Amino acid sequence: MANKGLFGLALGAGLVVFLAVLLVYYPRGPKVEPPQPEAAKEMPYRTAPEFSAKPPSAELPSAPVQEPSPPSPSAKVEPQPAVPPASTAAEPPAPQAHTELQPEEGYGLLVGRYRTHKEALKVMENLQKEGKPVFLRHDGRQRLPYAVWAGPFPSQEETRVAATAIKKKFKVSLKQEKLQLPVPK
Secondary structure (H helix, E strand, O other): OHHHHHHHHHHHHHHHHHHHHHHHHOOOOOOOOOOOOHHHHHOOOOOOOOOOOOOHHHHOOOOOOOOOOOOOOOOOOOOOOOOOOOOOOOOOOOOOOOOOOOOEEEEEEEEEEEOOHHHHHHHHHHHHHOOOOEEEEEOOOOOOOEEEEEEEEOOHHHHHHHHHHHHHHHOOOOEEEEEEEOOOO
16 A cells, blocks of 8 residues: 555655756747738828917908898888787796505405516516506515516496406406505606
């Protein structure tokens, strides 16, 4: 067993000596630069154009300006009133009162919570095929962040009717809650 250990140690030392000799005496070839096209060698280096003291309009030739011809004496010019009549003057529109939009309130049914967006969309599509109003809410703080809601419904009675239809069709338990829908921006 000791012979095998000594043999491994000698083999490792011999390898280190071989690599050191190879590194010192191995001929390194001349550094080769990549070939450049001849057009690039002949093209002189150009700098940005210098700015001139003249403004650009002075450098460009200007087009001749034609002055309007004087009116002929035979043409009659009727004087127009300085202020137009009140009937033709357009009145500025009255400022409209700024009404603040309030969040809409209604009732909704929590159909379920899902881990992935894909699962939630699948349930939403099935409910939409049945003609139910559906929306999705995302709450990243939850373990199941995607909540599928049916609604909003204007009254609790309509909510109950929709809940019984969804329970029969999809066999899920629903949670009825009062919703506050955000104002569209």
